[in-house]
Every structure is written in C-alpha cells, then in structure tokens.
Amino acid sequence: MxxxxxxxxxxxxxxxxxxxxxxWPGPSDPLDSLMLTLLSQNTNDKLRDQAYEQLRRRFASWDEVLAAPGDEVQKAIKGAGLSHQKAARMQDILVWIRERFGRLNLDSLSGMDDDAVIGLLTARKGIGIKTAAVVLMVALGRDLCPxxxxxxxxxxxxxxxxxxxxxxxxxxxxxxxxxxxxxxxxxxxxxxxxxxxxxxxxxxxxxxxxxxxxxxxxxxxxxxxxxxxx
Known part of the structure; x- marks a missing residue:
C-alpha cells in the first residue's frame, strides 16, 4: 500500500x-448549506451560526434576502464579521442562482456528480472549492473531505x-x-x-x-x- x-x-x-x-446526520437543503458556509469565512462556528440564525429570523426566505437592501442584510449578519463583503457576495450569488436555475433552489445538484457540482459552483466568484465540497458533503452526503x-x-x-x-x-x-x-x-x-x-x-x-x-x-x-x- x-x-x-x-x-x-x-x-x-x-x-x-x-x-x-x-x-453524517442526513440530507439538508443545499442552498441553506451554501449560504451558511459563505458566512463561515474568516469567523468561528459560534459567530457564524448566530449570524445565520439572525438572518433567517429577519428574512423569511432567500427571495426576501435577495430583494432586501444590502445594508439590511449586513445588519442581520454583522456578528459574523466582514458583513459588507459577505452580504454583497450572498446577494450576488443568489442573483446567479435564480438566473441559472430559474428559482432560488439548488435541489438539482443532487442529480449531478461531484466534479460537475464543484465545477459549476466554483465558476462563480466567491465560491471556492472548500465551500463547494462542504455543500456536497453536508447537504448531499457525498464522500468528500473538504x-x-x-x-x-x-x-x-x-x-x-x-x-x-x-x-x-x-x-x-x-x-x-x-x-x-x-x-x-x-x-x-x-x-x-x-x-x-x-x-x-x-x-x-x-x-x-x-x-x-x-x-x-x-x-x-x-x-x-x-x-x-x-
């Protein structure tokens, strides 16, 4: 060996x-996982989770997050740090997802292989290989080690x-x-x-x-x- x-x-x-x-605890929503992972950049899990929970309390759906003024999204996630950058990135990616898939939903990723998902997601600015691999592992149960x-x-x-x-x-x-x-x-x-x-x-x-x-x-x-x- x-x-x-x-x-x-x-x-x-x-x-x-x-x-x-x-x-692995089981499948979860891949869009939720993507947004949570974007929040995790340059912060710890506790602050990430707090910011994510505040964001979901403030906005009932990802459509509301996309439609909201940027400064409102920033306020909701300020605990995670780099809120201006992260809010802009999240909204930009949500725009791309709606344009690419017709709605704010990433369930169709489950029908794609790992390399196809990694290639699709990382082609978008702001999504790196670690983020794509985390979404695959956490949300879809793929056998990867981010x-x-x-x-x-x-x-x-x-x-x-x-x-x-x-x-x-x-x-x-x-x-x-x-x-x-x-x-x-x-x-x-x-x-x-x-x-x-x-x-x-x-x-x-x-x-x-x-x-x-x-x-x-x-x-x-x-x-x-x-x-x-x-």
Whole structure:
C-alpha cells in the first residue's frame, strides 16, 4: 500500500479510537448549506451560526434576502464579521442562482456528480472549492473531505502533503486517497483534532495520539515543554 493511503487509514482508526465515529446526520437543503458556509469565512462556528440564525429570523426566505437592501442584510449578519463583503457576495450569488436555475433552489445538484457540482459552483466568484465540497458533503452526503484551515494545517503537519501546498491543491491531492466512505468522518474528526490538540499555536504534542505519525519539526520540543523537561 502506498504511504498516503496507509497514513490516512491509520488516522481514521486513531480518530475513531480516541474521538469516536462521526456519522453524517442526513440530507439538508443545499442552498441553506451554501449560504451558511459563505458566512463561515474568516469567523468561528459560534459567530457564524448566530449570524445565520439572525438572518433567517429577519428574512423569511432567500427571495426576501435577495430583494432586501444590502445594508439590511449586513445588519442581520454583522456578528459574523466582514458583513459588507459577505452580504454583497450572498446577494450576488443568489442573483446567479435564480438566473441559472430559474428559482432560488439548488435541489438539482443532487442529480449531478461531484466534479460537475464543484465545477459549476466554483465558476462563480466567491465560491471556492472548500465551500463547494462542504455543500456536497453536508447537504448531499457525498464522500468528500473538504479542506479548511484546520484540515490544511494538519495535512501538512502529518506529512500527507508537501509543505507550502495550497488548500485547494491539498483537497485534490487527498481526494483519491481518502478511505471509501470515510470523507465525513475524517473531516469532522480532523476539525475536532485541530481545535483541541493540534492547535495552530502551541499544539498539544504531549497528549497527541498521532504523535508517532507526525512530521511536525517542533513536536519533540513542544512535548518536552508540556512535560516540564525544558
């Protein structure tokens, strides 16, 4: 077996042992998922969710969001940060969706394969591969592992991809090697791991269950610091 598939299988096994199996909760509306993911850019999940809930309370439908003055949409999502930019992007994408599909609905994506959906969505300014992959995974249950900030950092520290490889190229490099049926499970476990153990700053190397698989150059120093040996 090649090194990368073996490393990914080891990671899936360790995650399940230490963090449990993450199961896809079932289908959801792909347009809702797209808008929620757009709000997530440059913010955390709590602020994203709060802004999304406020937006849905303020406007009864995506048609109302599209018809609303931009500053009203900005007010509704201000908690997520970059509200001016995000409001304009969301309304621009809603215009495109209505023009492309005749209504504000993305249910037809379920009849398209993954590459076709990624190509369609990413052709629109403001929608990147991570956002498209999240919509596919979360809303439609596709077997993908989107690469966000956490997944990107961990993929490099664990030696899955070369240092300096972009998040977009990391997605394409990992995609064919993610164990079949494990895309959601791997992605969600990587998020948990990146938020609790393999932090961007001061990773918790002394308690890391992937320590032996990690290529992070400072891991021995971090482990010694945490154990009080230096």
């Amino acid at each position: 090649d090194a990368l598939p073996r490393r990914l299988e080891i990671a899936v096994q360790r995650f399940e042992e230490h963090q449990g199996v993450k199961r 690469v966000d900030t956490h997944v990107h950092r961990l993929a490099q520290r664990l030696g899955w991809v070369p240092p300096g490889l972009s998040a977009e190229k990391t997605f394409w490099a990992l995609r064919p090697h993610v164990p079949s049926g494990e895309g959601y499970n791997l992605h969600m476990n990587l998020l948990q791991f990146g938020r609790t153990i393999c932090l961007a700053r001061k990773p918790q190397c002394a308690v890391c269950f992937l320590y032996t698989e990690c290529l992070y150059p400072d891991k021995a120093v971090r482990k010694a610091e945490m154990e009080g040996r230096i």
